[in-house]
Amino acid sequence: MLNFSGIHKKFDKEILSNINLNVREGEFLSILGPSGSGKSTILRLASKILEPSKGKVEYKKSKSPVIGFVFQEPTLMPWRNVLNNVLLPLELNEDINKSSIDTAKEWLKNVGLSGKENSFPNELSGGQKMRVSIARALVQGCDLLLLDEPFAALDEITRNKLENDLLSIWEKERFTVLFVTHSVSEAIYLSERIIVLSNNPGQIIYEENIDYSGSRKEFQESNQYQEINNHIFKRLEEGMENE
Amino acid sequence: MNKLTNFLSPFIALLVIFCIWEYLVYILSVPLYILPAPSDILLSLIANFHELILATLNTLKITFLAFLIATFIAIFLAILFSLSKILEISLYPITVIFQVTPVVAIAPLILIWVGLDNAQIAILILSVIVAFFPVLANTNLGFRSVDQNLKELFIINKASKWETLTKLNLPFATPFILTGMKTSIGLALIGAVVAEFVAGTGTSTGLSWIIIESGNRLDISKLFSALILLVFLGVFLFLLMSALEYNVLKKWHQSAKDD
Numbered sequence: 001m002l003n004f005s006g007i008h009k010k011f012d013k014e015i016l017s018n019i020n021l022n023v024r025e026g027e028f029l030s031i032l033g034p035s036g037s038g039k040s041t042i043l044r045l046a047s048k049i050l051e052p053s054k055g056k057v058e059y060k061k062s063k064s065p066v067i068g069f070v071f072q073e074p075t076l077m078p079w080r081n082v083l084n085n086v087l088l089p090l091e092l093n094e095d096i097n098k099s100s101i102d103t104a105k106e107w108l109k110n111v112g113l114s115g116k117e118n119s120f121p122n123e124l125s126g127g128q129k130m131r132v133s134i135a136r137a138l139v140q141g142c143d144l145l146l147l148d149e150p151f152a153a154l155d156e157i158t159r160n161k162l163e164n165d166l167l168s169i170w171e172k173e174r175f176t177v178l179f180v181t182h183s184v185s186e187a188i189y190l191s192e193r194i195i196v197l198s199n200n201p202g203q204i205i206y207e208e209n210i211d212y213s214g215s216r217k218e219f220q221e222s223n224q225y226q227e228i229n230n231h232i233f234k235r236l237e238e239g240m241e242n243e
Numbered sequence: 244m245n246k247l248t249n250f251l252s253p254f255i256a257l258l259v260i261f262c263i264w265e266y267l268v269y270i271l272s273v274p275l276y277i278l279p280a281p282s283d284i285l286l287s288l289i290a291n292f293h294e295l296i297l298a299t300l301n302t303l304k305i306t307f308l309a310f311l312i313a314t315f316i317a318i319f320l321a322i323l324f325s326l327s328k329i330l331e332i333s334l335y336p337i338t339v340i341f342q343v344t345p346v347v348a349i350a351p352l353i354l355i356w357v358g359l360d361n362a363q364i365a366i367l368i369l370s371v372i373v374a375f376f377p378v379l380a381n382t383n384l385g386f387r388s389v390d391q392n393l394k395e396l397f398i399i400n401k402a403s404k405w406e407t408l409t410k411l412n413l414p415f416a417t418p419f420i421l422t423g424m425k426t427s428i429g430l431a432l433i434g435a436v437v438a439e440f441v442a443g444t445g446t447s448t449g450l451s452w453i454i455i456e457s458g459n460r461l462d463i464s465k466l467f468s469a470l471i472l473l474v475f476l477g478v479f480l481f482l483l484m485s486a487l488e489y490n491v492l493k494k495w496h497q498s499a500k501d502d
Contacts, residue, residue: 049395067399075392078495079414091410092400120495 001025001065001144001176002046007055015041016052017201025061026174030187032232033197034240039180041202043069043146046178065144068137068175072149074129076121076136082108083117086136093140107135110169127158134166138173145170147179151186163190167216184232189220196232198239206235279464284471287464295453295465299472302435302449305363306480309370310431314424316371317378325386325412326404335383342376346434350441366438366449373434374427381423385416418496421488428480436473450476 007019016038023029023046031039044050045057047067059065068089076085086104087096094100108114111131121129130150137145147166151159167190170177181187187194188210196206208228212219219225261281267273268280275283288295320338324331346369354365389412397407439451450469457466492499 044395047395047399049398069396069399071392071395073392075390075396077393077411077414079417088396088410089400092397092402092406122495122497 003058005056007052009041010053014201017203028177028192030179030191030194032187034199037197037199038202040148043148066140066142068142068145070133070137070147070150074133078121081118081120082132086139089140104139107139111135142175145175145177149180184229188228196235205239276461276463283464284467288468298448298450298453305435306432309367310428313371313375314378317375318382321382341372346373346437347441354442362443365442369438370431370434374431377426378423381419385419386412389415425484428484432477
């Protein structure tokens, strides 16, 4: 789906160094790392908002895949109602017709916001705003979904519910996901693969494939889950030693 | 305090002030040409009603026209600045020069350029000069304050410059623009009044001319009548802009939800 080869990114100082990463089609990949390790920069390179200082970011299957981006904040347009917020990507890429409105309504239903079409963002809770943001990212039928710590500001229960909703949508649609988070347990629960970055500059120092049998819930309560959690935690601590 | 009390309080305060004023003028026997009592002002207002209303409408017409032109120019310039950094760097200092130069200092020049017979046009130009900067500065600030994530969202979706302007920058800057317009409409009135003082009136008379003329004739009651109408005009324009701001923002902006 997406290939990072020999990526370096420099702003005032070098943020990312020699990132080589092959993101597979339909994969759910999480990126963990301390603050300032360049996790969000990887997402911005993946979406081509930023260009690398050195190296190449290449899309494999399609030259210009449909990309959905979910930011840490819901980043809704407060002057538009929920439906018009979700319609935005369609509006920017095609003419709005009845079918696009139906698609937007369908996605609002998928994220559990039926009946909220005419509400304005300031009338929604934090969790509902994030659901609108997810619906907006997916409304075009995206190939690559980039999520930048989307649930960080939410309470535990809302966060857990949204994680499960995201998983069920992903299992149904099978788009490729790059998920940035600070939470080790969240990354293990959601992902098929996790990469850990060090900082100063950000480099991939560890990679873990999450393989388990049975349900996700069972896996979450298993010893294997705890072991992976502890292991990744240690790697993260090693990564922070550069600070 | 309930809403009615909130609404009535300033009127009651004014009424009390007028009563004290009336009483002091009566007790101290202040001559009419120094300070008329509120009742004298009211009588003068009634006696000169037709002339004063025509003058008020004339000042209102100039103010409103100047305000609209100033708003259009300011938003247009802010859009240009948002599209081209080099234009902003080149032209913004010139707009600041207009803002910091006192209108009375350039009034004679404008009057000469447009011709002494076109005093109304001179007043309009001067009023526009005074009024346009707050809208420009606020619109500029609004464009600069656009959420970075939203900008990135538009880039990811390959939005054109026109789409980014109309669907993101302008709506995002709307509260800023309205704040600028609220300041600007008051300045347009001040500009129209000051310019009329300096440039004269031409064929139609505004409130400033009535004030000058009444002052020269020591008809202080009439002067106060014109002054009071000027105050009402200013308050009316401010309330008009506040109502516009409230109606545009009430559904989505926090500022329209306070109180």
